[in-house]
Amino acid sequence: MWIVAAIAALLAKTDPPARTADAYLPPVVLVHGIHGTGKDMVRLAGLLQADGRRVFIPTLQNANGTVPIEQLSDQLERYIREEVRSECIDLVGYSMGGIVSRHYGQRKDKSAKIRHLVTLSSPHQGTWTAHIHFGPATRQMRRGSEFLKQLDKAHRDPSAPRLISFWTTTDLIILPASSSKVEGASNRHHCGLGHISFILEKRHIMKVVAALRE
Numbered sequence: 725m726w727i728v729a730a731i732a733a734l735l736a737k738t739d740p741p742a743r744t745a746d747a748y749l750p751p752v753v754l755v756h757g758i759h760g761t762g763k764d765m766v767r768l769a770g771l772l773q774a775d776g777r778r779v780f781i782p783t784l785q786n787a788n789g790t791v792p793i794e795q796l797s798d799q800l801e802r803y804i805r806e807e808v809r810s811e812c813i814d815l816v817g818y819s820m821g822g823i824v825s826r827h828y829g830q831r832k833d834k835s836a837k838i839r840h841l842v843t844l845s846s847p848h849q850g851t852w853t854a855h856i857h858f859g860p861a862t863r864q865m866r867r868g869s870e871f872l873k874q875l876d877k878a879h880r881d882p883s884a885p886r887l888i889s890f891w892t893t894t895d896l897i898i899l900p901a902s903s904s905k906v907e908g909a910s911n912r913h914h915c916g917l918g919h920i921s922f923i924l925e926k927r928h929i930m931k932v933v934a935a936l937r938e
Contacts (some may be wrong), residue, residue, distance in 0.1 A: 735926070754768060758861070759789075777814075782799070787820070815838050822844060825843065842936065850867035850903055852900075867903070879909075888910045889904055889905060890931065892915055892919075892922075
């Protein structure tokens with residue numbers, strides 16, 4: 725939503741400037757959440773650039789729950805193929821963007837190998853808040869949905885990218901908050917402001933920056 729983008733842009737003005745990107749590190753692609761745009765990710769992008777990373781931020785069309793996750797994954801695949809044009813990437817998805825990123829990561833036709841797949845406050849096991857929306861994507865993010873079951877099944881494939889999932893118990897959008905945890909993933913819990921912690925709070929964003937250095 726526009727207010728998240730506005731706050732992110734304001735906070736980003738207090739952060740250190742970008743430094744020359746390390747050409748030996750893969751680019752980072754940031755995927756926004758539902759009802760959002762790439763502008764929501766500007767503070768995270770800026771702090772990654774201050775760490776010497778190249779950053780790409782697509783804005784997915786109709787990311788309001790009205791089209792299925794698979795179609796958003798198609799958009800992400802095209803963006804990475806046409807705009808990023810790298811054989812290897814780090815992929816970070818926030819909220820619904822984490823589910824889109826997981827679907828992309830498990831595609832056989834994906835454009836790039838994923839070195840790190842990181843999700844931030846994503847409803848991996850579904851969220852009760854998705855039951856008050858009626859679009860295809862929100863139905864896919866409901867508790868017990870067949871889509872999420874299939875995503876988990878694919879995650880157990882040894883060829884699937886390693887997943888790091890950041891989550892917080894103060895999340896009031898992902899209900900229950902523990903739905904952000906994934907069996908077999910590196911689940912990292914931090915207490916913060918809530919659902920927006922990992923894209924707006926510097927202390928939490930720096931945890932994400934550090935994870936991408938691993």
